[in-house]
Amino acid sequence: xxxxxxxxxxxITMHFVEQGEGPLVLLLHGWPETSHSWRHQIxxxxxxxxxxxxxxxxxxxxxxxxxxxxxxTLLHLVGDVVGLIEELGERQAIVVGHDWGAPVAxxxxxxxxxxxxxxxxxxxxxxxxxxxxxxxxxxxxxGEGFYQIYxxxxxxxxxxxGADPRTxxxxxxxxxxxxxxxxxxxEGFLDRFTEVDRLPDxxxxxxIDVAVESFTRSGFTxxxxxxxxxxxxxxxxxxxxxxxxxxxxxxLCGDEDITRAFxxxxxxxxxxxxxxxxxxxxxxxxxxxxxxxxxxxxxLLGFFKQL
Numbered sequence: 452x453x454x455x456x457x458x459x460x461x462x463i464t465m466h467f468v469e470q471g472e473g474p475l476v477l478l479l480h481g482w483p484e485t486s487h488s489w490r491h492q493i494x495x496x497x498x499x500x501x502x503x504x505x506x507x508x509x510x511x512x513x514x515x516x517x518x519x520x521x522x523x524t525l526l527h528l529v530g531d532v533v534g535l536i537e538e539l540g541e542r543q544a545i546v547v548g549h550d551w552g553a554p555v556a557x558x559x560x561x562x563x564x565x566x567x568x569x570x571x572x573x574x575x576x577x578x579x580x581x582x583x584x585x586x587x588x589x590x591x592x593x594g595e596g597f598y599q600i601y602x603x604x605x606x607x608x609x610x611x612x613g614a615d616p617r618t619x620x621x622x623x624x625x626x627x628x629x630x631x632x633x634x635x636x637x638e639g640f641l642d643r644f645t646e647v648d649r650l651p652d653x654x655x656x657x658x659i660d661v662a663v664e665s666f667t668r669s670g671f672t673x674x675x676x677x678x679x680x681x682x683x684x685x686x687x688x689x690x691x692x693x694x695x696x697x698x699x700x701x702x703l704c705g706d707e708d709i710t711r712a713f714x715x716x717x718x719x720x721x722x723x724x725x726x727x728x729x730x731x732x733x734x735x736x737x738x739x740x741x742x743x744x745x746x747x748x749x750x751l752l753g754f755f756k757q758l
Contacts, residue, residue: 453493457513461527461534466513467506471497474568475541476755477532478505481550481574482674483612483623485512485665487658488549491744492751499752501545506535508552510673512665520605523676525684528555529562536566545755549573549740550710551677557722560698561691569727569758571701571751574710574737577722580692584682593713596634598643602678609671611639620662624738625650631712653742696723701754703747705735727757 453470468486470493478489486505496503507514509531510523517523532555536544545568548556553572560570581588589597602608612619619641626644634640650656700723704716719726730750732743740747 458538460538461530463509463515463517465506465531465535467504468493469504470494471502473500473502475536475539475544476501476503477535477544477546478503479546479548479552479555480508481552482677483666487661488741492740492748495748496751501755504539510676511669513668516669516673520676520679521683524680524687525554525558526687529559532559533563533566543568545569545758547571547573547751550575557696560696561694564697567698569699569701569754570696571703571754573703573740574708576702576714576716576718577696578718579722580688581685584685586682593631593633598632598634598640599678599681601634601640602675608640608675611641612671616663616666617659620659621650622646625654632709697725699725699727699758701728703730703732703750705737705739705742706731706733707736708739709737727754
């Protein structure tokens with residue numbers, strides 16, 4: 452049975468769900484998600500012999516949302532993972548992340564390899580340190596309308612997403628967007644996603660209800676603050692430039708994932724010294740762990756068995 456708990460972790464109250472016994476597996480969600488996005492992984496991974504824990508990360512769901520923008524750096528987020536492993540009474544974990552959860556997983560493996568038995572990134576590959584502050588490079592390549600630039604303006608994206616959360620999640624989760632999401636003048640981020648009359652088969656109204664309830668509770672600012680630390684992360688992580696990820700690593704992505712328009716899936720071979728697998732799932736999009744759970748679970752378990 453899945454249990455729900457809270458713990459004091461790295462100075463915040465963190466909510467997480469847990470099931471199973473065995474080696475610890477941490478499932479780290481991305482934006483705009485919560486632990487609910489792992490609903491199809493928790494049971495099967497636990498039944499395969501693992502202690503599976505999926506937290507609402509800092510700023511999301513039932514986990515605390517600190518007020519300061521500067522409290523959402525990757526150092527804070529990795530610190531949350533380190534604190535959670537300790538709070539759970541474990542010495543190591545297999546760390547799996549999707550979307551923004553993937554950089555948290557990659558950096559946990561980079562900064563604390565002693566705590567990471569294995570690391571898996573879904574959707575977002577590891578990236579080498581950019582030669583200049585990333586936002587300036589994104590502006591040059593995509594312009595001011597690129598969504599990560601759009602998210603920098605305090606209150607703007609919050610107002611757009613909070614105006615009608617149900618429509619927000621029907622579009623973000625259930626609709627599609629072609630190419631890198633670039634906000635055009637006079638429009639908002641959601642205008643880049645085609646409205647759907649019917650949700651895809653892998654998503655239902657109850658899932659939308661969970662998302663609406665979660666973000667009505669937490670608001671959107673906490674998750675958006677992760678984006679507002681992109682350049683600060685670049686500054687803080689300078690001492691680790693050129694250092695490889697040494698724990699066993701695995702990468703999975705849908706071949707129709709929107710992030711492929713602005714990430715380099717080949718980076719894992721450059722960033723990690725012990726790559727145990729790279730899996731593309733044909734026909735799958737960004738929400739691959741929800742869209743194609745059986746294939747994702749099989750791939751993850753295949754990686755876990757190598758550890």
